[in-house]
Amino acid sequence: MEIKVLGAGCPRCDHLKQEVMAVMVELKLAADIEHVTDIAEIGRYGVMGTPALIINGKVAAVGSVPSKAQIKAWVKEASKN
Secondary structure, three states: OEEEEEEOOHHHHHHHHHHHHHHHHOOOOEEOOOOOOOOEEHHHHOOOOOOOEEEEEEEEOOOOOOOHHHHHHHHHHHOOO
């Protein structure tokens, strides 16, 4: 599984990455987790706000930090594929 947190290092971006990492530990799943701060790379995903969450190449959230429960649901769904 590949997870990317898009954002220039703002506190909300850092919080989202921490939440994602906590979910992965809780679910005992492995993933490559990357915090993308390069504006050009963020733009390639077509997102207009940060933080953004990308799971296996698909945009899951933009402009907010989703709840831990929502992140967990998305990760569980992605792990089935």
